[in-house]
Amino acid sequence: MNTILRKTMLYKTGVEYGDYTMNHVQGCSHGCKYPCYAFLQKKRFGKVASYEEWLEPYLVSNTLEILDREIPRMKSKIKSVHLCFTTDPFMYGYEEVEQMSLAAIKKLNDAGIKCTVLTKGLLPIALAGYSKNNEYGITFISLDEAYRERIEPGAAPYTERLAALKALHDQGCKTWVSVEPYPTPNLIEQNLNVILEAIAFTDRIIFGRTNYSKEISSYKQHKQFYNEQAAIVVKFCEERNIAFHIKDGTITEK
Template structure:
């Protein structure tokens, strides 16, 4: 795996449900085609030139050394650290990334800093041996494998994601699901309640609409559709005692 060196790792996130974050990999082999906002930003700022460049990830080889310097300075400001907003901490086909992610979490936990993870890969059971304050999540916007192969071509199967997360839940870990970016019916016809039932064991669900895709904007009833979906999530979570967060911009006036 190719490597890079970074000057810094931890930074304050602008995401409404986040605190601090770090991205110890440049690029992502999963190659999502929603399109991927992280890839768009990387191209805009000259970090990668093509989709192919983006799909050849580079690991920040000095991530742990940087954290040794940054954590003591920032520990009083940090409530939690998220892995990751612009890459995947358990990237399919790259065990080096998963190993680094676990070492990063251990280092942060040693300073009593809570971590959260979000993956389209397999959440390793080793996470269950770390701090019980941590929160482990998967992205799940469908149960349809044809959809996955088209829009998330190099990710792990949906059923495998769910099973690995269920194993962490059964081991006493806090688990969550990000149902974002959720597609409109002209992209795929599916039942949101089926997805919710498949992950009904989790502690938290985050729901958000698909953006940056012209098919969504071409769907004339998209506002009504996403409002209805958000209400389905709220009702399901309320009935099943699951925490939820509806992403900004998902619900709107019709």
């Protein structure tokens, strides 16, 4: 696959539930059309010219060398490292990305640093042998494959994605599911309870609305809809003792 070199890797993120993060790939073949915030930002700042260019990932080939330099210097400040906010660490069909992500997680764990992972690809079962402090997550907003093909065209099918997460859960790993960005009924009619039942085994659920989308804001009752769906998530998690977090801006005044 294409590669690039970088000078730095670990940085502190301003994202709601993040501490430090690393993004060792530029671009993402999953090509999510919610839209993808990372793509919008890279396009805005002239890092990628088009959606087609975004779909061609570039692996940062010197990732491990940078980590060797940065970890000793920064580890006293780091509580956890999240992979990834602006790309996908287990990009579907990209073995090189998977291998680099595993090597990076190992390096961070060996230095006593916990990793949190979020993917729309397949979490490898090898992660079961890594630090049990790590937390492995998937994005899961529907069970409808036709919707997945439309909105996350290059990502892993939902059932495979879920099975990989469940396999890690069954091996005693901590898991979480990001039900975000959740769509409004003008995009897809679905029952949130069915989705929650499918992920009821997980330790933590994050729920959030879709942002930066004209289609969502054109759905007149979207505020009321998200308030209702958030209430469903809260009730579901409280009844089953599942940790949860509702993203800022999802619950609003009517």
